[in-house]
Amino acid sequence: MTENLKQETVLVTAASGKTGRRVAERLAARGVNVRAGSRKGEMRAGSRKGEMRFDWEDGSGWARALDGADAAYVAYYPDLAAPGAPEVMRAFGRVAAESGVRRLVLLSGRGEPEAVVAEGALRESGVDLTVVRSSFFAQNFSEGAMYEGVLAGEIPFPAGETAEPFIDADDLADVVVKILTEEGHAGLVHEVTGPRPVTFGEVAAEIGRATGREVRYVPVSGAQYAEMLQRFGFPEPESQWLADLFTMLLDGHNASVTNGVRQLLGREPKTFAAFARDAAQAGAWSA
Numbered sequence: 001m002t003e004n005l006k007q008e009t010v011l012v013t014a015a016s017g018k019t020g021r022r023v024a025e026r027l028a029a030r031g032v033n034v035r036a037g038s039r040k041g042e043m044r045a046g047s048r049k050g051e052m053r054f055d056w057e058d059g060s061g062w063a064r065a066l067d068g069a070d071a072a073y074v075a076y077y078p079d080l081a082a083p084g085a086p087e088v089m090r091a092f093g094r095v096a097a098e099s100g101v102r103r104l105v106l107l108s109g110r111g112e113p114e115a116v117v118a119e120g121a122l123r124e125s126g127v128d129l130t131v132v133r134s135s136f137f138a139q140n141f142s143e144g145a146m147y148e149g150v151l152a153g154e155i156p157f158p159a160g161e162t163a164e165p166f167i168d169a170d171d172l173a174d175v176v177v178k179i180l181t182e183e184g185h186a187g188l189v190h191e192v193t194g195p196r197p198v199t200f201g202e203v204a205a206e207i208g209r210a211t212g213r214e215v216r217y218v219p220v221s222g223a224q225y226a227e228m229l230q231r232f233g234f235p236e237p238e239s240q241w242l243a244d245l246f247t248m249l250l251d252g253h254n255a256s257v258t259n260g261v262r263q264l265l266g267r268e269p270k271t272f273a274a275f276a277r278d279a280a281q282a283g284a285w286s287a
Contacts, residue, residue: 007033008032008033008070008071009032009033009034009035009068009069009070009071010027010032010033010034010035010069010070010071010072010073010180011035011037011052011054011065011066011069011071011072011073011101012024012027012034012035012036012037012072012073012075013037013054013056013072013073013074013075013076014037014038014054014075014076014077015036015037015038015051015054016036016038016039016040017075017077018137018139018143018144018169019075019107019137019169019172019173019176020036020038020073020075022169022170022172022173023073023173023176023177023180024036025173026173026174026177027177027180027181030177030181032180032181035051035052035065035069036051036052037051037052037053037054037065038051038052038053038054039053039054039055040053052064052065053065056076056077056088059088059091059092059095062091062092062095063095063098063099066095066096066099066101067099068099069099069101070101070102070103071101071102071103071104071105071180072096072101072103072104072105073105073107073176073180074089074092074104074105074106074107074122075107076088076089076106076107076118079109079112079115079245080106080107080108080109080112080114080115080118080119081109081112081113081114081115081118081245082114082241083241085114085115085117085118085121086117086118086120086121087121088118089118089119089121089122090121090122090124090125092122093121093122093123093124093125093127094125096125096127097125097126097127101127102127102128103127103128103129103130103180103186104122104125104127104128104129104130105129105130105131105132105176105179105180105185106119106122106129106130106131106132107132107134107172107176108131108132108133108134109133109134109249110133110134110135110191110193110254111133111249111253111254112245112249115133119131119189128186128187129186129187130179130185130186130187130188130189130190131188131189131190132172132175132176132179132189132190132192133189133190133191133192134167134172134191134192134193135164135165135166135167135192135193135194135254136164136166136167136249137166137167137168137169137172138166138167138168138169138194138270138272138275138276138279139168139169139275139279140166141155141203141207141276141279142279142284142285143169143284147285150207150211150215150285151285153213153214153215153216154215154216154217154218155200155203155204155215155216155217155218156218156219156220156224156225156228157200157217157218157219157220157225157246158219158220158221158222158224158225158243158246158247158250159199159200159217159219159246159250160219160250161199161201161219162199162250162251162252162255163197163198163199163202163255164197164198164199164200164250164254164255165193165194165195165196165197165198165254165255165256165257165258166193166194166198166203166272166275167192167193167194167261167269168194168269168270168274168275170270171192171194171261171265171269171270172192174265175190175192175260175261175264175265178264178265179264190260190263190264191258191260192258192260192261192264192269193256193257193258193260193261193269194257194269194270194271194272195257195268195269195270195271196257196271196272197255197256197257198272199217200217200219201216201217202272203217203272203276204216204217206272206273206276207276207280207285209273209276210273210276210277210279210280210281211276211280211285213285222243222244222246222247223243225242225243225246225247226239226240226242226243227239229242229243
């Protein structure tokens with residue numbers, strides 16, 4: 001990292017999320033001026049670093065969050081494939097360009113045609129853009145939607161026997177930080193995965209071995225998963241969209257690995273077994 005890049009201010013959106021938190025921590029450890037944007041952040045007039053309020057559903061605060069930032073890590077919630085995401089990306093890109101932001105690093109989903117449309121909408125801004133298309137995060141089982149299932153001993157999901165090369169969020173964060181602190185990535189698309197595809201049944205077995213408790217995978221249909229989400233309080237349209245998205249992503253077209261992590265970081269990505277072991281030792285499932 002050059003001294004010039006070290007003096008940059010980087011806005012990290014969704015800075016309290018799985019990847020945003022890790023990216024912000026790593027950038028700060030490198031001496032980069034980090035502006036952590038989150039829905040819970042405070043909106044301070046004239047603030048150029050530190051915690052800022054940033055809400056994807058409320059564009060009125062974007063200009064203030066981007067003011068004075070040289071670069072931004074863009075992690076859109078709920079997903080770039082969500083309805084309306086292209087319009088949000090187009091609007092955000094316009095504000096970023098007007099604010100003088102020079103570089104954007106966008107987190108995208110691997111094998112999501114709708115996400116590619118949203119990528120293109122952000123690219124229209126003219127700001128140098130690097131896209132990181134990622135496989136499912138291993139941390140979905142320790143910090144995300146499937147955490148409660150692990151604690152309950154059953155992980156219901158519409159995956160069947162399809163394998164997924166889960167990536168550790170720490171590896172993803174290392175990739176993003178490298179791109180943000182180096183020149184030469186503008187216009188590129190990096191596709192990153194873990195080192196080996198594993199089925200959800202294998203995932204449950206690995207977590208069971210790491211925790212010493214019984215954990216099993218329960219295959220369900222997309223319709224059953226949507227019904228389950230509605231029982232947990234999700235609105236019907238969102239439940240159906242999520243079920244359709246996961247069913248599409250786990251139809252087998254993503255059941256392969258890439259060498260993106262190795263190319264960018266010069267090392268192999270963490271295996272799911274290593275993730276499960278480290279997470280268990282850190283007390284991720286101690287509840």
